[in-house]
Amino acid sequence: MQLTDVERHILAGGHGEAAAIALRIVSETGRLLGADRLIPVASAHVDGCLYLGDTGTRFAEKLVQGGAQVAVPTTLNVGALDLLNPANIRLNDHTRAMVRRHMQAYEAMGCRATWTCAPYQAGHRPKLGEDVAWGESNAVVFCNSVLGARTNRYGDLLDIACAIIGRAPLYGLHRPENREARIVVDVSQLSSRLRSSEAFWPVLGAWLGRTVGEEVAVIEGLQGFANEDRLKALGAAAASYGAVALFHIAGVTPEAPTVDAVLSKDGARATFQVTAEMMASTRDILSTAQSDAIDYVAVGSPHLSYEEAVTIAERLAGRTVRLPFYANTGRHVVQRLEREGRLKPLVDAGIRFIVDTCIVVTPIVPSSGILMTNSGKFACYVPGTTGCDVMFGSTAECVESAVAGRLVRDMDLWT
Amino acid sequence: MTGSIMFPGAASGPVLVLDRGLSFWGGVDPKTGEILDVRHPQCGKSVAGSILAIAEPIGSSSSSAVLLELIAAGTAPAAIVLGRADAILVVGCLAARELDYDCPPIIVDRLPDWATSGGLVMLDATGPEIKVKQSVAGSTVPVGEDVSKKVAR
Numbered sequence: 416m417q418l419t420d421v422e423r424h425i426l427a428g429g430h431g432e433a434a435a436i437a438l439r440i441v442s443e444t445g446r447l448l449g450a451d452r453l454i455p456v457a458s459a460h461v462d463g464c465l466y467l468g469d470t471g472t473r474f475a476e477k478l479v480q481g482g483a484q485v486a487v488p489t490t491l492n493v494g495a496l497d498l499l500n501p502a503n504i505r506l507n508d509h510t511r512a513m514v515r516r517h518m519q520a521y522e523a524m525g526c527r528a529t530w531t532c533a534p535y536q537a538g539h540r541p542k543l544g545e546d547v548a549w550g551e552s553n554a555v556v557f558c559n560s561v562l563g564a565r566t567n568r569y570g571d572l573l574d575i576a577c578a579i580i581g582r583a584p585l586y587g588l589h590r591p592e593n594r595e596a597r598i599v600v601d602v603s604q605l606s607s608r609l610r611s612s613e614a615f616w617p618v619l620g621a622w623l624g625r626t627v628g629e630e631v632a633v634i635e636g637l638q639g640f641a642n643e644d645r646l647k648a649l650g651a652a653a654a655s656y657g658a659v660a661l662f663h664i665a666g667v668t669p670e671a672p673t674v675d676a677v678l679s680k681d682g683a684r685a686t687f688q689v690t691a692e693m694m695a696s697t698r699d700i701l702s703t704a705q706s707d708a709i710d711y712v713a714v715g716s717p718h719l720s721y722e723e724a725v726t727i728a729e730r731l732a733g734r735t736v737r738l739p740f741y742a743n744t745g746r747h748v749v750q751r752l753e754r755e756g757r758l759k760p761l762v763d764a765g766i767r768f769i770v771d772t773c774i775v776v777t778p779i780v781p782s783s784g785i786l787m788t789n790s791g792k793f794a795c796y797v798p799g800t801t802g803c804d805v806m807f808g809s810t811a812e813c814v815e816s817a818v819a820g821r822l823v824r825d826m827d828l829w830t
Numbered sequence: 831m832t833g834s835i836m837f838p839g840a841a842s843g844p845v846l847v848l849d850r851g852l853s854f855w856g857g858v859d860p861k862t863g864e865i866l867d868v869r870h871p872q873c874g875k876s877v878a879g880s881i882l883a884i885a886e887p888i889g890s891s892s893s894s895a896v897l898l899e900l901i902a903a904g905t906a907p908a909a910i911v912l913g914r915a916d917a918i919l920v921v922g923c924l925a926a927r928e929l930d931y932d933c934p935p936i937i938v939d940r941l942p943d944w945a946t947s948g949g950l951v952m953l954d955a956t957g958p959e960i961k962v963k964q965s966v967a968g969s970t971v972p973v974g975e976d977v978s979k980k981v982a983r
Contacts, residue, residue: 440924444917447836462891467860468899474925550891570894570918572925587917628851628886629914655853658888658916703868775856796856796890799866 433481445584459578462550463571475520486581530771531745550574552654596633603636614809617791624657638666652791701807710784715743737820833939843908853889863905885913897922
């Protein structure tokens, strides 16, 4: 690892203790992964602001005491409190106080209080080809794939370290040759109806993650079907069920005008023809519930966009929900809904907005029962983090089920 | 033996081989080390004190912070063997070291021969070479030696 004079000065404490810690962590990680130097990054998105225990808070406060300030524009992922509606969260007094200290430490370092796992829909959109340092697996895969900016999966603690020194190790997806696809996935044989349905995208993502692990794939056959929220759902599931940090979709994502444009010079290592059966069996893996007796509905992982919130309002069409319905989103969405007079009708219909955080990172939903969701990422993590079983369905099915108070699904879609 | 050292150290403990990838965040209790992911074949087992072999590290980028909490609580794996180099878990060790905790060694090796669940292994990854001894029928032998002769004697 070759450090510049400035970097060696930082390492020696010339920019304060926190910058030295940050540079040690970043350069050591880079050395372990075979990087030979650090590169400047244009921005950071930090996931380490989520409280997981007191040790993480001690680490953040050690950085603050050491004079840490982020060197580049930095957004924050979800915390473990709903700062706008604190009563939404069931935490004991000690934990609540630690969570608040943890979140305050990250704000004190100069990070923006965005508190969302969809920073790319809250105004943080790096440019094509720009090097950045992002954490949060769904944000990483969106940033690489949909925006064409360049980041690795920077884990908690490394993300803030990169932000403090404004640098990241040159390895992995910062290098153009590692962004080429080695796997081709052809979905063009699936019915147009399935590809047009929003429930298909997280299922395809879960299949992709389980199949390719961390490898880069290019998907053929989705031209004309994709939109930003669908790509968001695909990436989040692929990063939960696997370690996907980058995918390409021919004719859709910016680095892949065609399959050939992004395929490795060595050709494809594997090619997959995706069938309706493969999608149906993956859809079944997303659900763990053994009965249809759903108790709650939760949407918004990644956080709902404004458009997704409006879709829920349109689906409700003035009806109210009978089941508890948790809509997880960021303050950027809630504030816009409120400004446009769309928030109150949703709240009056029974929709419970969870803001700055979400149901899988802090105690919100009851610890047993069956939770229905449209999110592949929730389907992955709800059982382990809440104790609830999950039932996967589309947004429309989630809304209809919540209104009816019982499971409503259209299984014909998957044939 | 082959393999490379991501984070140096020495440890001993029972081997726990994970049959699927595991996200520490959402998949492991950050206090106790118990595997919580209900879809995981090793759900209900604990990573605490184990020589944990993970062919495919997957999932959340918060897994580094979960490892930090496990290290502080004394419930981390004794050592971690990754099937491929991955930046996320090792950062948990790098941050824990800044807080003066002893950290589990992390090595990269694609499921070595000795990685069989239940076996007792001593792993010396202080460098430059990785040395592994395994306990066979009550005696400890270096990996790679003819185990049958050692046991017979």
